[in-house]
Amino acid sequence: MTAVTEGDAAPVPATAPDPPDGTARRSSIGAARWAVRGASLAGALVLWHLLTAADVRLWVRFDRFPGPVEVADEFGRQLRQGQFYADVAQSLVRILSGFGLAAVVGVAVGVLVARSRWASDLLQPLFEVARPIPAIALVPVAILLFPANEQGIVFITFTAAFFPVLVSTRHAVRALPDTWEDAVRTLGGGRARVLFQVVLPGVLPGVFGGLSVGMGVAWICVISAEMISGDFGVGYRTWQAYTIVDYPGVLVGMITIGLLGQLTSGAVELAGRRATRWLPGREGGAR
Numbered sequence: 001m002t003a004v005t006e007g008d009a010a011p012v013p014a015t016a017p018d019p020p021d022g023t024a025r026r027s028s029i030g031a032a033r034w035a036v037r038g039a040s041l042a043g044a045l046v047l048w049h050l051l052t053a054a055d056v057r058l059w060v061r062f063d064r065f066p067g068p069v070e071v072a073d074e075f076g077r078q079l080r081q082g083q084f085y086a087d088v089a090q091s092l093v094r095i096l097s098g099f100g101l102a103a104v105v106g107v108a109v110g111v112l113v114a115r116s117r118w119a120s121d122l123l124q125p126l127f128e129v130a131r132p133i134p135a136i137a138l139v140p141v142a143i144l145l146f147p148a149n150e151q152g153i154v155f156i157t158f159t160a161a162f163f164p165v166l167v168s169t170r171h172a173v174r175a176l177p178d179t180w181e182d183a184v185r186t187l188g189g190g191r192a193r194v195l196f197q198v199v200l201p202g203v204l205p206g207v208f209g210g211l212s213v214g215m216g217v218a219w220i221c222v223i224s225a226e227m228i229s230g231d232f233g234v235g236y237r238t239w240q241a242y243t244i245v246d247y248p249g250v251l252v253g254m255i256t257i258g259l260l261g262q263l264t265s266g267a268v269e270l271a272g273r274r275a276t277r278w279l280p281g282r283e284g285g286a287r
Contacts, residue, residue, distance in 0.1 A: 066248045074248035075255070083237075088256065091222065091233045094150070095264065098157025099218045106162045106214070107207055110169025111199060127166065135160035135221040139228050153225045153233075160221035161214035168210025172203035205279065208272030215268050219261045234260070 045068050052067035078084040112119045113127075135156050142152030180198045189197070226235030238253025 064247075066251060070248045071251045071255070074246075075252045078249075078252055087232055087234050087237050088260065091226065091235065091260065092264075094153050094157055094226075094233065095215075095218055095222050095260075098154045098222065099161045099215060099264075101154075102158045102161035102165055102214060102218070103211055105158075106165025106210070107169050110166045110207075111173055111195075111203070113166075114170045114173035115199070127163070131163045131167075135217070136224045136228075139225060142225075143229065149229050149231060153222060153230060156225045157218045157222045161218040164214040164217060165207070165210040168206050168213070169203060172206025173199060175206070176202045201278075204272070204276050208268065208275065211268050212265060212272070215265050216261065219257065219264070223257055 049068050051062040052065050055063035057063055109123070113123055114120070138156055138159060139152070142155050143149075146152040146155060176199065180202065181194050184194050184198055222233075223235035223238070226233040227239040230236035234253055234256050238250055238257070241247075241249030241253060
């Protein structure tokens, strides 16, 4: 048997290179995406300025359209006035009140309709008849039903957000695998345990999809209601600017509405990502 000398020892394999830093890669991708988004907005502003500065008149007319500089000046003027913040606060109170009620009632009724055959037979025909009616068409009904404009606007906002939440919740409950409920019942779980440990967690992705859609529809309707029957709010102020031919003020109102809508929709989507982190493939969740 031949002895193994020091020189005959097998070479030690080189250490494998470390994998690339995933965090740094995600950060660079995120920075690139934000750069693209910023470039998109900047490009739109530049195009807007060029079209209005050159008084372009093709199939659309920009010769009387206010430019970004005029709108920025008007925006700065309004930011120095307390009325602007009062209107924003009032619109936010209306949207959050109506949307909050729609979220709670829409999820509860959606689960009830999907889980109970009797509730579905009783309520589903009513919902399907009322769902195609535009919420803004309910303004005369709101005026007749509610003594104050404020209550009517919240009612219209609630109606606008209710149906997207209801429909998404109903479909999400019916799409749950039956094996999930069967497993809990096999282990001795009752109705309450199935509801809180299977149904509600399982429908969260669908529910937040409906909430995101509902928030956008709610903003459309609350602004329209403020324009028709409001006494204050961003929608009312925007319409008032139009009636006195203050077109920079109109665009300031439109931009304000867009920013508020983006803020609230982003908050809903963020809450949805936090609530569904346990889903496979989600950051911080199971893999």
